[in-house]
Every structure is written in structure tokens, then in C-alpha cells.
Amino acid sequence: MTIVTLIRGNCGLSKCICIHIVSMATGDLLVMIINVMMFQIFSYHFPHSFLSHTPVCKFILYLTGVSLDLAVWFTVSFTFDRFIIICSQTFKTKYCTERTAALVITMVSILTFIKNIPILLALEPQQIINKLWWGCRVNLAFVSSPFGTVYIWFYSIWRVWLPFTLIVLFNSLTVRRVLVASRVRRRLRGHSSENQSDSEMENRRNSIILLFTISGSFILLWLTENVSFVTTRVMNINNYRGDRTAPAYIATETGAVIKLLNSCINTFIYAATQRKFREELKKVLKYPWILIEGLIKNEAKTSVAW
Numbered sequence: 001m002t003i004v005t006l007i008r009g010n011c012g013l014s015k016c017i018c019i020h021i022v023s024m025a026t027g028d029l030l031v032m033i034i035n036v037m038m039f040q041i042f043s044y045h046f047p048h049s050f051l052s053h054t055p056v057c058k059f060i061l062y063l064t065g066v067s068l069d070l071a072v073w074f075t076v077s078f079t080f081d082r083f084i085i086i087c088s089q090t091f092k093t094k095y096c097t098e099r100t101a102a103l104v105i106t107m108v109s110i111l112t113f114i115k116n117i118p119i120l121l122a123l124e125p126q127q128i129i130n131k132l133w134w135g136c137r138v139n140l141a142f143v144s145s146p147f148g149t150v151y152i153w154f155y156s157i158w159r160v161w162l163p164f165t166l167i168v169l170f171n172s173l174t175v176r177r178v179l180v181a182s183r184v185r186r187r188l189r190g191h192s193s194e195n196q197s198d199s200e201m202e203n204r205r206n207s208i209i210l211l212f213t214i215s216g217s218f219i220l221l222w223l224t225e226n227v228s229f230v231t232t233r234v235m236n237i238n239n240y241r242g243d244r245t246a247p248a249y250i251a252t253e254t255g256a257v258i259k260l261l262n263s264c265i266n267t268f269i270y271a272a273t274q275r276k277f278r279e280e281l282k283k284v285l286k287y288p289w290i291l292i293e294g295l296i297k298n299e300a301k302t303s304v305a306w
Contacts, residue, residue, distance in 0.1 A: 002267045003029070005280045012276040016085075019101040020078040021270070024214075027071035028263035034063045036260055047135075054125040054133035061123060061136060065116040069159055071263055073108045075218050076163045082211045083170040087177045115158065118151050160226040167215045178208060213269045221262040225255030 002025045005011065006018055013021070038060055043051045050056060081101065085092045094100070122142045126135030142148040228251035244250075270277045 001281065001284055002270065005277065005284050008280060008284075010276065010280050011274060013274075014096075015098040016081065016096045016101045017078075019098060019105065020074065020081055023105045024071070024074045024078060024266060027067065027074045028266055030063075030067040031071050031260065031263040034060065034067045039064050040260075052134050054123075054136060057136040058120050058123050062116055062119050065119050066112055068259075069112045069116065070109060072159055072163050072218075072222075073112065074105070075214060076166050077104050077108060079167050079170045079211065079215055082207060083174050086174050086207070122148065122151075156226070156229050160222055160229070164219060164222075164226070167219065171212065171215055174208070174211070210269070210273045213273055214266060217265060217269065218262055221265075222255075222259050224251065225259045228252045228255045 003022055006013075006022045006025065009015070009018065011018070038051065042049070043057070043060060046052075051060065081096060081104075085096045088095075122139055123136045124139040125133035126137045128134070143152065228248070231248070231251070271281060
């Protein structure tokens with residue numbers, strides 16, 4: 001519903017920002033389908049289905065990494081776009097365009113698919129039944145190798161530490177720019193007009209609220225996952241096993257659950273911060289009933305005519 005609502009283009013957002021938010025909604029949807037439904041639910045609760053065949057299992061785990069990376073870096077691209085449009089008046093006319101936004105999203109997607117290819121090498125069959133490979137587990141030889149060790153740290157830096165740093169940096173510079181611009185604008189408007197409405201400042205305020213709520217929720221909900229990853233140095237892509245009472249295990253699993261929650265709440269953020277989005281979402285929800293009502297009326301008219 002979020003994607004349909006945004007694609008309609010009646011939410012008062014520019015085409016550039018609309019592309020970024022649609023891509024974020026798409027990434028969140030992929031996380032819900034692949035990471036939650038296919039991996040956490042179907043693969044775990046139906047261990048003897050075709051999803052447990054090693055090639056399929058590997059592909060699903062590869063897609064889980066891809067979908068999470070897309071959700072993370074689409075958030076970074078959105079944050080950078082807002083930073084440019086607020087802090088760089090000369091560069092924004094070239095960068096903040098529909099074509100550039102589509103190009104950025106495409107390049108991020110391609111790099112993400114390439115970056116996660118080593119996940120396929122880091123997995124091996126869990127068992128062989130009737131000459132068929134079943135399940136997936138971490139290949140200890142790969143993980144303990146120099147390349148595997150470097151890739152695990154690169155995996156963590158690329159997915160969380162680098163996005164954390166970029167989001168905090170861009171938001172800090174954006175806040176500084178907005179505060180300076182607000183003070184200058186108040187001085188130019190004069191004390192007599194301070195209480196009058198200012199459409200430009202109102203638009204900036206709405207944009208900042210949307211930016212900070214999305215970025216802030218991402219940082220908070222990914223923090224546990226990031227800290228537990230660094231402290232345990234475990235590549236958390238295998239099925240549940242080990243001591244479930246160990247603090248490291250509890251922290252890792254808690255972080256895994258909370259980070260998935262990040263892909264559920266962005267729609268609520270849009271609805272809470274954007275009035276026009278709420279109005280369009282209501283129209284999308286009402287549309288099926290309006291369509292059914294129209295069909296019933298047409299059927300009634302046809303019956304009367306006959």
C-alpha cells in the first residue's frame with residue numbers, strides 16, 4: 001500500500017524524493033518476504049520442504065543478505081539526498097533529479113548483489129540424505145581463512161558501521177545548516193513578521209522531521225545487532241543451535257529480531273509525519289470498496305435496463 005500510495009504521486013513530494021522513498025519501501029518489503037517469511041518462518045518451521053535443499057537454502061540466505069543491504073543503503077541514499085538538497089544549493093540542481101535518483105538506486109542495487117556473492121562460498125551442506133544435500137551451515141574453513149575473516153569484518157562495516165557513520169555525519173551537517181538558515185531567515189523577516197506563516201520553513205521542517213525519524217529509527221533498531229556482531233564476531237546466518245542461555249546468543253538473536261522491526265515501521269513514520277501521505281493512504285484503502293460499489297451500481301443499472 002505504501003508503494004502504491006507513493007507511486008500515485010499525490011503526496012506533495014518531489015519525484016526525486018519519491019523514488020528514494022519507494023525504493024526504501026521496496027527494500028523493506030523484500031526484507032519482510034525473504035528474511036521473515038521465507039527464512040525465519042517457512043525454512044525454520046518446515047525443515048523438510050524444498051526450501052531446505054542446499055542450493056535453495058544457499059540462495060535464500062544470499063537473498064537475505066541482499067535484501068538487508070538494500071534496505072540499509074537505500075536509507076543512506078535518502079539521507080544523502082536530503083543533505084544535498086538542504087546543504088548544497090549549487091549541486092542540488094544536478095544531483096536531486098529524477099534521473100540521478102534512479103541511477104543511484106540502480107548502482108546501489110548492482111553493488112549489493114555483487115558484494116554478497118561470497119555468502120554462497122561461506123555455506124556448505126548440513127547433511128546428505130539419499131544422496132541429496134540438505135540444509136546450510138557455515139563453512140568453518142572459509143570463516144577461519146584470512147579472506148573469510150576480512151570479509152566478515154567488511155560485511156559488518158559495510159552493512160552497519162559505515163551507514164551509521166554516514167547517516168550521523170549527514171544529519172549533523174544538515175542540522176547545522178538548517179539552524180543557521182533559520183536564524184538568518186528570522187532576522188531577514190524582522191520581528192514584526194515572526195508570527196506569520198512561512199511556507200518555506202514549514203516545508204523544511206516537514207522534510208527534516210521525515211529525515212530524522214527514518215534515520216533515527218534505523219540507528220536505534222540496528223544498534224543492538226551491530227554491537228553484538230562486533231563483540232561476538234559471529235556470522236549470524238546459520239540455523240538456531242548452541243547454548244540458548246548464553247548472553248552472546250541472546251544478544252545476537254535479540255538484535256536480529258529488532259533489526260527486522262526497522263522494516264516494519266517506516267510506513268507508520270510516513271503516516272505520522274506526512275499529512276498528504278495519510279490522505280492518499282486513506283484513498284488507497286477506500287479504492288477497492290469504491291470499485292465494488294461502482295460495479296454493483298452498474299449491475300443494478302443493467303438489470304433495470306433489461
